[in-house]
Amino acid sequence: MAQPNLSKKFDDYDDDDDDDDQPITFKRFAKKSPLHSEVKKATSNSHGGQSNGKITDVHSSNGQTSKPSPMKPCAGIAKQSNSPSLGDKPNIVNVKNETKPIEHSSKGYCEDSEDDDDDKPLSSKWKIKSNHDNKVVAPVVIKKSSQDSDDDDDDVPLSAKFLRKPNSRTSDKKPVSKVQKERQNGSSTSSKQQKSSTLPVKRELENCDSVHSSVKKSKVSDSAASIKTKQVSVKCELKAKEEEDDDDDKLPISHSSVKKPKVSDSAGSIKTKQVSVKCEIKAKEEEDDDDDELPISHRFKKSPKLTDKPSSTKKISTKVTKVNKSGSTSFKKQTKSKQTKNKSKRSGRDSEYSISSTLLPSSGDGQKKWTTLVHNGVIFPPPYQPHGVKILYKGKPVDLTPEQEEVATMYAVMRDTDYMQKDKFKENFWNDWREVLGRKHVIQNLKDCDFTPIYDWHEIEKEKKKQMTTEEKKALKEEKMKQEEKYTWAIVDGVKEKVGNFRVEPPGLFRGRGEHPKMGKLKKRIHPSDITINIGKDAPIPECPIPGECWKDIRHDNTVTWLCYWNDPINSKLFKYVFLAASSSLKGQSDKEKYEKARLLKDYIENIRAAYTKDFTSKDITKQQIAVATYLIDKLALRAGNEKDDDEADTVGCCTLKVENVTREAPNKLMFNFLGKDSIKYENTVEVELPVYNAILKFQKDKSPGESLFDMLDTNKLNTHLKELMPGLTAKVFRTFNASITLDDKLNKDTKDGDVAEKIVVYNHANKEVAIICNHQRSVSKSHSQQMTKLNEKIDELQADLKELKVDLDRARKGKPPTKSSDGKSKRNLTPEALEKKITQTNAKIEKMQRDMRTKEDLKTVALGTSKINYLDPRITVAWCKRHEVPIEKMFTKSLLAKFAWAMDVDPDFRF
DNA sequence: AGAACAACTTAGGAAACCTTCT
DNA sequence: AGAAGGTTTCCTAAGTTGTTCT
Incomplete structure (x- = not known):
């Protein structure tokens, strides 16, 4: 019963138990701005590298010891690996603060990373983070006052033009709210549409006004968090400790007791200044109302106390809220601010958020996502337990080794699924199972195999499980939770957050959707030696849960959010990542940014529509295709449509539509019929503007049904073009925009x-x-x-x-x-x-x-x-x-x- | 420019869980 | 109490997008 059982055992943990009491914390400033490339991933190389599974040492960033202390992944660390006390309730934790933003691959050598930031004055760092970022990332930023503008047009040239009133005091980079109000009326562009395909229209201006004006910039960089601490010697550490203690006093009792888990101890000795983080649950409601429109970061800042606190420098306090039972929930948060010190910054909201002129241009990512990161790695499915039930081959029982039996069981238990009707599935399974059996095995073909005995055995096991009493089930569940508890959370910048998928995927047969060419292939078991861990430099390396085995690699890359990854056994070019749960602040932040970007599109949409409408008849075929594709994405909320490999299911999106997927119905209707993501059928007939209809006619002309409709286009070109229209605009933003504005x-x-x-x-x-x-x-x-x-x-x-x-x-x-x-x-x-x-x-x-x-x-x-x-x-x-x-x-x-x-x-x- | 790589979001189905009906 | 049905969560596949390499 390999597979099912395995998965069964592993899948029922239901977390949440602690949720209820767990306040949701937001402590971080929004990250955002892309840092420069230099910061980006320092190490990418590390992963391809070693095959042997040896872990290299982590090197200490601070220049302290760089001796490679080979970390014994399997060995060492164990003791520190978990701080028991952390496991519980308080979200607050003190962790030693890590200094460097950038990652180092553990395998590398140990020279110090050059931290550019270190050279900068704190204040400058702070600035950068909060303001500059915005510019780059633009999408979310809306400038509130027209005053701050300045700047180079470079960043957002075209897009700026798109705003109705380019000159309005708003800076180019950030689209200003006001501007848009007017644009609303004009659109002759808007097409008449049919029901589901209506282009969303904006709502009344007034509303826009109010909304916009209040929103300043949505993005804040999180670099704030990144203020470096200078590294100090042991003394510092001691000192920090003391401070920490002080802080504790202020903590709510419950917290304080739990708070200093060994984590800090384990964290290593060389600490730089420490930052302690705490989070308090705040009951009070004060400020909220006005803040609503503000980005989280704004709200955080607001809280005066943070700033005022003398001690604030070192500590980060996070205020959390909880839902009140009344039903109207209010969450309040406030954030830490290590940067409090540079006071210059916040003289008020405006200043805080205003864009500074100094911005560095930058790319999108590679920004620092966290400063400290502690987690316990992943948990593996239990080893296979042979059941000894034999399949029949040509009517006779056959002995199988545990490995062979495991794979046979995976197949046997899928008898009632649709996959069994698919030849591809059986063929792929057979090929992979055959490898396990060996060429010389008595079993020479799948047709003569009868898996019924295993199937029946499995049914019985299922039934047994069902028959267990409620208490037994409960006990089992609790046992499982207990085992998994430490894997369920991570501590990110001192805040305890849930981990999303800490269970390594069990082996099984690949269940691709639609007519996936690889369905039925054996998805082999993942071992620790397949897994790369990403963790804070000062955090203990998670103990490898399987005795005698080691992690593949340890990284300390704070420009990414994943905690672990391994190569997908089905498609080795792909990775499987372990991320934080959706409830985490990191995910919440990016979710919010996504919506802010979509809201920003509202301010540009009219002009974008006008522009593509104009290009429907462009002589430049690429332009024309871009125009029509953008129209379809806007009107029908189609996905971008990346190219796919032959070893994937044959599905399409906008850019990969084939001639055969669109049928014209005179005078101006288009009938779409194709398989989209997950091989879900898309069927829709829509009336389009005549120039679009004619353009489609032209794109289809002289092409065979299987050829690409938009042959001059791919998602890259399309998105590059979209970015010229609005900062950060990509095809998928239209979907978010369309959905939200419709609601x-x-x-x-x-x-x-x-x-x-x-x-x-x-x-x-x-x-x-x-x-x-x-x-x-x-x-x-x-x-x-x-x-x-x-x-x-x-x-x-x-x-x-x-x-x-x-x-x-x-x-x-x-x-x-x-x-x-x-x-x-x-x-x-x-x-x-x-x-x-x-x-x-x-x-x-x-x-x-x-x-x-x-x-x-x-x-x-x-x-x-x-x-x-x-x-x-x-x-x-x-x-x-x-x-x-x-x-x-x-x-x-x-x-x-x-x-x-x-x-x-x-x-x-x-x-x- | 385009391929490859990397990281992250979006997606449907299965399993677990909860509620209502008998 | 147990069945049936609805709802929520888990699982992991399948997308998009951005960066880097060639």
Whole structure:
């Protein structure tokens, strides 16, 4: 039972237990600006390298010892690896502060990394981070006051032009809100569209105003966090310790007790100045309201106390909020600010966020994502336990080695899946299993194998498991949780955060979607020697959970967010990463940035539409293709469509549409029919503007059905072009924009007075519309038709009851006794009033059932969750809930509440 | 310029869990 | 209590985008 069991054992951990009490913390400033290339990944080389699985030493950045202390991955470290106390509740932890931002591969030699930042004065660093970044990244930044502008146009030339009022005081880099208001009217561009394909239109200006003006820049760099500490010797350490202690005093009791886990000790001896982080749960509500529109970072800053605190220099305090039971949740946060010291910076919000003129241009990534990172690595699936059940080959039992049996079991238990109908699956499985069996094995073909004994055995095991008592199940679960506890969290810059996928994927047969050429291939077991760990330099290297084995490599790259990765065994060019959970501040921050970027598009969209409309007839074929592709992405929310290899399923997106995927229907309709992501079918017929129709005609001319429709285009070219129109703009931003603005519009148009349930219906309708636009589908459940039949029967029954009730009512009015019920029993004598009431109730019941049925049928192939998780700005939902007094818990599950913690304190007037 | 590499987001289905009905 | 059905979470595949290499 290899596979299923394995996975079973590993999959049920349900975390969250602690969530409830765990405040969500935000401590970091938004990262953002791309740093320069120099900072980027120092080491990429390290990973291809060693095959032997040896780990090289980590070198200490500070120049301290660079002697390679070979880290014994397997050996050493164990003791420090976990600080027990950390495991628990408090989010606060003190960790020694790490200094260097950049990563070093452990394998390398030890020279110091050149930390450019070190040379800079703190203040300058700070600045850079907060302001400059923005510029580069532009997407989210909106300048609030026109004053700050300045700057080079270089950064955003074209895009700047796009804004209606280029000159308005807003700086080029950041699109200004005001500008846009007007643009709204003009668009002749807007096409008439059909239902699902409508181009989102902006909403009224006024709204825009208010929103924009309040939003300053959305992005803040996190480099703030990066202020370097100077390295100091042992003394420093001592000192730091003392300080730490002091801090403790201030901590809430509960925290303080837990707080200093060994982590710090283990962290290594050479510390630079330490920073202790703490987080407090704050109950108070003060400032929120006005902040809502502000980027998180802004809000953080606001809190005066941080600044004031003398000690603040070294400590980072994070304020966290929790959801109040009332239903309206409010999360408050505040952040640490190590940089408090450079006071110059914040004389007010503006200054803080205003862009500094000094900005460095930069690329997008490679920015520092964290300063300290502590985690415990990953947990592996248990080793295979042979069951000894034999398959039959030509009717006879065959002995298999545990390895062979394991693979056979993976296959046997998939008997009821659709994969068994696919020849490709069987072929791939056979090829890989055959390797395990060896060429000379008695088993020479798959056809003559009968896996039933294993299948049956597996069914029995499943049944046994089901039969366990609730207590037994609970005990098992608890046991598992206990084992996994330490892997569930990481400490990022002193804040405890959940890890997303800390369980290494168990071996199995590859379940590719659609007609994936590799389906059925053996996905081999991952060993520690396949895994590269990324962790803070001063953090203890996680103990390898499998005795005698070692990690492949240890890195200390703080420009990335992954904690571990390994090569995908199915496609060695790909990696599997372990990241923090969606509820983490790191993910929350980037989620917010994503939506801010989409909101920014609102300010550009009109001009972008005007521009591509103009190019529909361009003589430059590339331009023309870009125009048409952009139009389709805008109007239909298509994905960009990267090129794919032959060893992947044959699916397409916009840029990879083939001639055969689009059929013209005169005079101006296009019929799309293709397989998109996950081999989900996209079928849609839309009316388009005539020039688009004609352009498609032209692109299809003289091409065979399988040829590329946009032969001059790829996602790279398209995105490069989009970036000229708006900073940071890429194809996928249109999807986010389209989805969110549709929700916002619909909610505001359709929400009426009424009870909560009615409002939720309105919301779900809007959500459904978005899901349809994005083509988020789900398969119809196997029992769907059965369920519908059942519902119909029930309705019929009720209707029969109704008829009877009416008869009885009639009789009752005439003073006659009720009719006998169908089973011959006599019924209670009811007054006409009572019967009337019953009739009303029954009618209501029938109506409700019919409504439910319609909804069910309606949604049977539509997946609402995907857009809620990925495309709908949660602030729209939160603000709507606040305006209409709908408890947010009705709209977001517990995990979504955690994921969207950053959006909870939005102003009720927020509009996308 | 385009391929390769890297890192991160988005996606549907399965499994687990919770609620309602019988 | 158990079945049925709905909802949420887990799992991992399949996308997009950005950077670096050739």
